[in-house]
Amino acid sequence: MMRLAKKEAIRYALVGGMLVAGLALMALKAILPPDERRIDAIIVHCTATPLGMKVTIDDIDRWHKARGWKGIGYHYVVDLDGTVYRGRTDDCVGAHCRGHNAHSIGVCYVGGLDVHGRPADTRTTEQKEALLQLMTVLKKRYPNAKVYSHKRFTNKACPCFDAEREYSGL
Numbered sequence: 404m405m406r407l408a409k410k411e412a413i414r415y416a417l418v419g420g421m422l423v424a425g426l427a428l429m430a431l432k433a434i435l436p437p438d439e440r441r442i443d444a445i446i447v448h449c450t451a452t453p454l455g456m457k458v459t460i461d462d463i464d465r466w467h468k469a470r471g472w473k474g475i476g477y478h479y480v481v482d483l484d485g486t487v488y489r490g491r492t493d494d495c496v497g498a499h500c501r502g503h504n505a506h507s508i509g510v511c512y513v514g515g516l517d518v519h520g521r522p523a524d525t526r527t528t529e530q531k532e533a534l535l536q537l538m539t540v541l542k543k544r545y546p547n548a549k550v551y552s553h554k555r556f557t558n559k560a561c562p563c564f565d566a567e568r569e570y571s572g573l
């Protein structure tokens with residue numbers, strides 16, 4: 404008898420503890436802002452720099468700071484050699500597409516202009532491969548997100564290739 408009573412007491416204590424923990428969690432969720440952005444767009448850009456010109460993420464960071472932003476506005480930058488750099492973490496709102504930053508990820512490759520400064524698909528083979536891999540990962544991470552070329556939202560040529568068509572199969 405003694406043993407049973409003890410078991411019952413433990414059971415009620417556990418249930419009570421879980422209730423308290425549950426209520427505490429609900430209260431916490433009510434006061435904390437949502438920690439994840441709802442990503443519904445992956446927007447592709449170019450740096451609009453001439454063919455072959457080396458651009459580092461530090462350069463972009465400086466350019467964007469000069470525009471008054473808190474730093475590099477893209478989430479990912481694909482270098483000429485196919486290296487993918489992180490600009491901002493996914494949970495941070497980017498600064499790359501006016502009116503569409505809150506719910507998007509910004510991807511940028513280095514290039515986009517020919518030697519005369521005209522819009523051109525200057526992507527190296529390495530960049531094409533890295534972009535495809537990056538876009539594949541991002542589409543898996545955000546299955547409901549659509550891929551957009553920046554030019555859909557602006558009168559610029561950015562990213563100087565049809566990203567929407569190229570990644571439509573992902």
Ligand SMILES: [Zn+2]
Pocket residue numbers: 447448449499553561562
């Ligand atoms: Zn752009």
